[in-house]
Amino acid sequence: xxxxxxxxxxxxxxxxxxxxxxxxxxxxxxxxxxxxxxxxxxxxxxxxxxxxxxxxxxxxxxxxxxxxxxxxxxxx
Numbered sequence: 271x272x273x274x275x276x277x278x279x280x281x282x283x284x285x286x287x288x289x290x291x292x293x294x295x296x297x298x299x300x301x302x303x304x305x306x307x308x309x310x311x312x313x314x315x316x317x318x319x320x321x322x323x324x325x326x327x328x329x330x331x332x333x334x335x336x337x338x339x340x341x342x343x344x345x346x
Contacts, residue, residue: 307334 283289322329340346 322333325332337346
């Protein structure tokens with residue numbers, strides 16, 4: 271492979287107006303959810319929180335699922 275001038279790279283396309291016009295911005299991060307969760311602050315009894323946290327990782331997800339079922343059933 272022949273050495274070329276460090277300022278030129280034959281394998282890169284020219285960054286002219288036509289090339290730049292075809293560029294589209296990239297999205298970073300997770301895709302947006304159709305129904306994103308909402309962060310809330312709620313005060314609970316210490317014993318309740320201790321019990322829930324003691325159930326292991328994912329306790330907040332399980333509480334959310336339980337509350338969702340109660341709402342759907344019309345119990346709360």
